[in-house]
Amino acid sequence: MTAGPLQLASGRPVMSLGGFSGQDPAVTLDGFKALVAEGRVHYYVADGRGGRGGGPGFGGGRGPGADDAAGGIAQWVAATFTARTAGGATVYDLTRPTASTA
Numbered sequence: 405m406t407a408g409p410l411q412l413a414s415g416r417p418v419m420s421l422g423g424f425s426g427q428d429p430a431v432t433l434d435g436f437k438a439l440v441a442e443g444r445v446h447y448y449v450a451d452g453r454g455g456r457g458g459g460p461g462f463g464g465g466r467g468p469g470a471d472d473a474a475g476g477i478a479q480w481v482a483a484t485f486t487a488r489t490a491g492g493a494t495v496y497d498l499t500r501p502t503a504s505t506a
Contacts, residue, residue, distance in 0.1 A: 421474040433476040448481045450494035
């Protein structure tokens with residue numbers, strides 16, 4: 405629900421934390437960090453539910469284990485990157501860590 409409109413509007417691949425319904429803990433914090441380090445994820449879009457959201461349009465997870473993974477990712481992103489507002493959404497550029505964490 406969160407990722408679909410972003411993908412359609414941008415024409416770019418978008419992944420949602422927790423999959424379509426938030427029930428799939430498909431990516432761990434370490435896995436997400438690796439994707440960022442490899443340059444495969446460029447943006448994290450917070451979904452407005454306490455920061456659980458994501459990069460390019462990652463939505464918050466709600467299934468067993470998904471909340472923990474999504475919450476850990478949200479905390480790491482907020483601690484490592486600078487939040488900006490774009491179109492009413494909180495967006496983090498994952499290619500530019502804050503000076504204090506670089």
